[in-house]
Amino acid sequence: MECREARAYLTEYIDGFLLEKERAQLEAHLQACAACKKEVEALRALRGELRALKIEDTSDFVFDIEKAKTPAVLPLYRQRWVRALSVTAACFVLFIGVLAVTQNGYQTPQNSEVQILGSEAADEEDAMTARETNGESEMTNGPRARTAEVPYAETELAVPDTYTYYSSQTPEAVQEYAGKENQKSASVTAEDASTAEPGAGAGAQVESEATVPTAPMMDKTDDAFAPSSQAPASGGASANPASGGSASGIIPAPTYTKRTVTLSVSPEAQERFSYILSGMPVTRANGEILIGASDLNWLLRVDGVQIVSDQTVECNSETYLNKVVLIY
Amino acid sequence: MTTQELVEKCAEGDAQAFDFLVERYQSKIINIAYGMLQDKEDAYDVAQEVFIKLYRKIGSFTGAASLDTWIHRVTVNASLDALRKRGRRVQTVPLAVEGEDAQTVELPIADDSAAPEKVVLQNERRRMLLDAIERLSPKYRSVLVLREFEDLDYEQIASALDISVGTVKSRLNRAREKLRNLLEK
Numbered sequence: 004m005e006c007r008e009a010r011a012y013l014t015e016y017i018d019g020f021l022l023e024k025e026r027a028q029l030e031a032h033l034q035a036c037a038a039c040k041k042e043v044e045a046l047r048a049l050r051g052e053l054r055a056l057k058i059e060d061t062s063d064f065v066f067d068i069e070k071a072k073t074p075a076v077l078p079l080y081r082q083r084w085v086r087a088l089s090v091t092a093a094c095f096v097l098f099i100g101v102l103a104v105t106q107n108g109y110q111t112p113q114n115s116e117v118q119i120l121g122s123e124a125a126d127e128e129d130a131m132t133a134r135e136t137n138g139e140s141e142m143t144n145g146p147r148a149r150t151a152e153v154p155y156a157e158t159e160l161a162v163p164d165t166y167t168y169y170s171s172q173t174p175e176a177v178q179e180y181a182g183k184e185n186q187k188s189a190s191v192t193a194e195d196a197s198t199a200e201p202g203a204g205a206g207a208q209v210e211s212e213a214t215v216p217t218a219p220m221m222d223k224t225d226d227a228f229a230p231s232s233q234a235p236a237s238g239g240a241s242a243n244p245a246s247g248g249s250a251s252g253i254i255p256a257p258t259y260t261k262r263t264v265t266l267s268v269s270p271e272a273q274e275r276f277s278y279i280l281s282g283m284p285v286t287r288a289n290g291e292i293l294i295g296a297s298d299l300n301w302l303l304r305v306d307g308v309q310i311v312s313d314q315t316v317e318c319n320s321e322t323y324l325n326k327v328v329l330i331y
Numbered sequence: 332m333t334t335q336e337l338v339e340k341c342a343e344g345d346a347q348a349f350d351f352l353v354e355r356y357q358s359k360i361i362n363i364a365y366g367m368l369q370d371k372e373d374a375y376d377v378a379q380e381v382f383i384k385l386y387r388k389i390g391s392f393t394g395a396a397s398l399d400t401w402i403h404r405v406t407v408n409a410s411l412d413a414l415r416k417r418g419r420r421v422q423t424v425p426l427a428v429e430g431e432d433a434q435t436v437e438l439p440i441a442d443d444s445a446a447p448e449k450v451v452l453q454n455e456r457r458r459m460l461l462d463a464i465e466r467l468s469p470k471y472r473s474v475l476v477l478r479e480f481e482d483l484d485y486e487q488i489a490s491a492l493d494i495s496v497g498t499v500k501s502r503l504n505r506a507r508e509k510l511r512n513l514l515e516k
Contacts, residue, residue: 014504018478020485046507049514053479056460061361064375066353066382068346 004032009039017046335394342390349389353382359481360406366476367410367469369461377409384409403483403491407473414469463513471506474499 009032015021016029033040332340332348334355340348360381364374384405392398464472473492477483483491485499492499 011504014500014507018485018503045511049507049511050479052456052460053464053475056366056457056464057362057480058358058365058371058374061358064357064361064378066350066357067379068349068386070379070383 004028006032006036006039009033009036010042013039013043013046017043017050334398338389338392338398341386349386352385352389356385356402357382360402362480363403363406363476364410364413366464366480367407367472368413369465373413374410377406377413380409381406400487400490403477403481403487404493407477407491411469411473459514463510466513467506467509471502471509474502475506475510478503 009029012021012025012029016026021029033043332351334352337348337352337355341352357378360378361371361374364377364381365371368374368377381402385402388401392401464475467475474488477488477491485496485503488499488503489496494502
């Protein structure tokens with residue numbers, strides 16, 4: 004028996020399931036091959052260790068029979084007919100919306116143009132917000148929309164809901180956000196929108212509204228882990244009056260802002276952090292670990308401190324970090 | 332009382348019989364879930380879930396063998412669901428830096444003083460093994476856990492996971508190989 008053939012039998016051999024003929028052949032090989040014999044010993048040792056992992060005492064487990072007696076009721080939003088109804092209603096509303104726009108004779112601009120304009124407008128608005136609120140308010144867009152889908156009761160940790168998050172903002176930030184929301188809601192109709200943006204023509208306003216792409220579409224065209232050139236705090240160029248002028252008629256679409264957090268990890272902590280970050284949307288470059296993804300909206304908290312925008316967190320083996328929480 | 336008798340009594344609505352059934356199966360269920368999830372509390376949650384399902388289905392089992400297969404399957408599936416929830420919603424990873432404190436953490440390790448032939452794992456080694464298992468993909472992990480934690484034979488594993496015996500062998504072989512590689516790093 005060759006080593007290769009022998010290795011294929013080792014699992015069954017150490018489990019005691021190898022048939023007599025093969026077992027005799029394998030044992031003859033093991034007598035002659037020190038490497039295979041060592042492999043058998045290692046596998047047996049591993050088995051012993053794995054078996055020792057078991058929880059021997061489970062007497063503190065208490066089965067709550069009352070839960071079993073209560074019939075399982077799906078929450079309303081998980082019931083099929085409610086979901087089906089929601090989808091139908093959404094399609095109907097969309098259909099009516101499209102019908103209303105097309106029958107009024109509005110033309111659809113080229114998608115590429117609108118994406119650029121929409122993107123600039125979103126950047127400009129975010130940049131303005133960021134400047135006025137130390138870069139924190141930009142979190143009010145993407146994650147807010149996405150995390151609303153997650154029922155927090157089912158999460159393991161006490162994840163602050165969006166209102167908790169706002170409450171930690173400065174009053175100015177809250178006002179700023181409220182103003183932004185008002186502006187967005189005001190833009191639903193052409194008349195209201197033109198009031199909000201007196202410099203823009205009502206016709207241009209309506210044309211833009213009908214075709215502003217959704218933010219995830221824009222994000223997907225980006226490089227997921229590129230240093231965030233769209234970072235609102237650094238978006239000085241987007242405040243350019245020229246670009247602002249061309250986009251002044253565009254109502255900014257809700258935007259999922261891409262965030263990239265860099266964990267700068269000391270060499271001695273590299274291995275640990277690499278493992279910790281496995282499974283997260285992570286890439287590594289020049290010894291740094293970048294976390295981020297354009298199609299996910301997530302919050303990162305280190306030591307309970309929420310990372311709200313692109314930044315570098317210094318980590319080493321002396322750093323006390325209790326948890327990295329990735330919410331998406 | 333045999334498992335079959337217990338099941339029959341449970342089906343008749345005997346609450347005490349169900350308590351006995353819980354007692355009989357809790358270690359098995361908790362350990363499979365623990366192997367899958369590497370967390371005792373999560374394993375207990377899975378056990379609750381499995382027993383709730385068992386309570387509601389107890390009338391449909393024809394024998395102890397079908398009950399065993401069902402329990403293995405439902406426990407693995409409930410653990411996989413828990414893993415998916417963990418990945419989709421909130422992913423938490425303890426980041427406590429290992430040092431002096433880590434050595435003093437009390438972990439549920441069996442007192443093996445009366446059984447010297449058993450392997451006694453130091454906390455650090457225990458953590459390493461659990462971490463390595465956690466890095467196996469669920470398909471390898473489930474085969475390995477059913478074999479090593481519950482000592483199921485290949486046929487039983489194949490039934491529980493609804494795969495062929497050949498697949499069990501190859502996955503087990505691969506799981507052990509991967510585990511060794513992870514531990515050697």
